Amino acid sequence: MKKLLLLLAVGALFLCTGCSKKCHCVAKLNGEVVYERSDIVLNDGEKCSDYNSMVSVPLVSTKVESKCLPQLF
Numbered sequence: 001m002k003k004l005l006l007l008l009a010v011g012a013l014f015l016c017t018g019c020s021k022k023c024h025c026v027a028k029l030n031g032e033v034v035y036e037r038s039d040i041v042l043n044d045g046e047k048c049s050d051y052n053s054m055v056s057v058p059l060v061s062t063k064v065e066s067k068c069l070p071q072l073f
Helices: 002-019
Strands: 022-029 032-041 053-057 062-070
Touching: none
Parallel strands: none
Antiparallel strands: 022 032, 022 062, 053 062
8 A cells, every 4th residue: 555655656746747847957067066047947848858968078078967857846
């Protein structure tokens, strides 16, 4: 019974995440957070993952990464 309730709670969380219209994005330079922004409003058909990107420059050992996740609350 406990497993069923846990499964339902996790399923509901995933459904809410899919319906979210706002994102929280973090930009990192070599693993350090350099920029953070919340409340990015999505247009119709957009997903938070559309804003994810990663660029690596091996010659100067630099990695820039942008990661956006749905904001539930």
